[in-house]
Amino acid sequence: MNLVEYRRAARAWLQDNAPSDDHPETGAVTRAKDFMARLHDAGYSGITWPRRWGGQGLTEAEERAFAAEARDYSLPTYVFSIGLGMTGPTILDRGTDAQRERFLRPLLRGEEIWCQLFSELGAGSDVAALQTRAVRDGDHWVVNGQKVWTSVAHHADWGLLLARTDVEVPKHKGLTMFVVDMHHPGVTVRPLKDMSGRANFNEVFFDDVTIPDEHRVGEVDDGWSVAVTTLLHERLSISSGVGMGGQKDNPAALEALRTMVDTSDPYVRDQLVELHIRSRALALFNQRLAQETEAGVFPGARGSAAKLLLAELTLFQADLATRLVGPEAVLADHPLSRLIATAPGMALGGGTNEIMRNIVGDRVLGLPPEPRVDKNVPFKDLKVGTQA
Secondary structure: OOHHHHHHHHHHHHHHHOOOOOOOOOOHHHHHHHHHHHHHHOOOOOOOOOHHHOOOOOOHHHHHHHHHHHOOOOOOOHHHHHHHHHHHHHHHHHOOHHHHHHHHHHHHOOOOOEEEEOOEOOEOOOHHHOOOEEEEEOOEEEEEEEEEEEEOOOOOOEEEEEEEOOOOOEHHHOEEEEEEEOOOOOEEEEEEOOOOOOOOEEEEEEEEEEEEHHHEEOOOOEHHHHHHHHHHHHHHHHHHOOOOOOOOOOOOOHHHHOOOOOOOOHHHHHHHHHHHHHHHHHHHHHHHHHHHHHOOOOOOOHHHHHHHHHHHHHHHHHHHHHHHHOHHHHOOOOOOHHHHHHHHHHOOOOOOHHHHHHHHHHHHOOOOOOOOOOOOOEHHHOOOHHHO
16 A cells, blocks of 8 residues: 555544544543554554554554644544553563563553653652662562652553662662553552643552562663663654644644634734744654654654754743733633643653753753763762652
8 A cells, every 4th residue: 555545544544433522521541442442453553563563564654644644633542642652662672572562562452551650759850869669579579669740640551660779879870660560559649630620640659569570671770771762752752742642622733823813913923923833843853853763763862852842832832822812811711721721841741841951962962961970979878859
């Protein structure tokens, strides 16, 4: 099937299968799982993932073609965004064949939901300062600690957990990555409400939670290199919108915003043109990174630039919408209110804008790194988090 035929088939499938906008919240996860199963069985889930692990074995060209057709639909895939964009690609890159066999196909079919367990109260932007401990006990590990800001953990079946396994070495060298069963006794999930009143992220507590060593991802104490893989995928997936559904429901997108404002005003037109330029620049940059990845050139730290561009675009959209539409945009029943309330979070989640700029400056532009006094200090001697 050539690309034109592929896109035509995708368009027809979406017309017949994409859900309407009038679904109530009740039962949303069940409907999302049903949709993901149909999406996979039709050949549109895991488009570029290997067939051996449940994917379709196609190229970025097919993935972009499907995304182009899906952008005008409200696809119920958000609850799978962590698995599709972050944890799944990490297992694909760094997991064992047994882990790929066990976890990837159920993820792609929507049978299991994933979360990512990195951030802690004392280790947000400085992820390597985390204190959740994993202690080996024969063929198992016993985990105690707390994570926070964990998206979709209240729905998750599995989580990718970064824990400290050695306190005698510097903080980046004593970490190990695990797959943890989110239904295991001792795992407690408590939803946190954001300023919009919704609770899409959580705090998670681990009390003597056992994890089999076969669920360790990568080598013992080499968890930071696995985490870097996850973070690279995270920034690329956030910037490209993997698993986030289409753009139909974005009230600050150009197509939606122009219906709310006076486009006969030259100032308004200038601002809408600026929005189009920024949106198009990010789309082209993401397309370039995707093409390079397909060609075997991993984007590396440039994924942080893509995430930074998205965060700045989101803030610009919210600010522009507020200025052009007026004070009523922030009222609870206005279609723009939730975007305005949640836009600042894009500059925090997945790494703050300041961290992204540091990464781009250090690893892309080759600028001198900031001084680090903790680089060679054993973790047990650092004053971090509650030890401070």
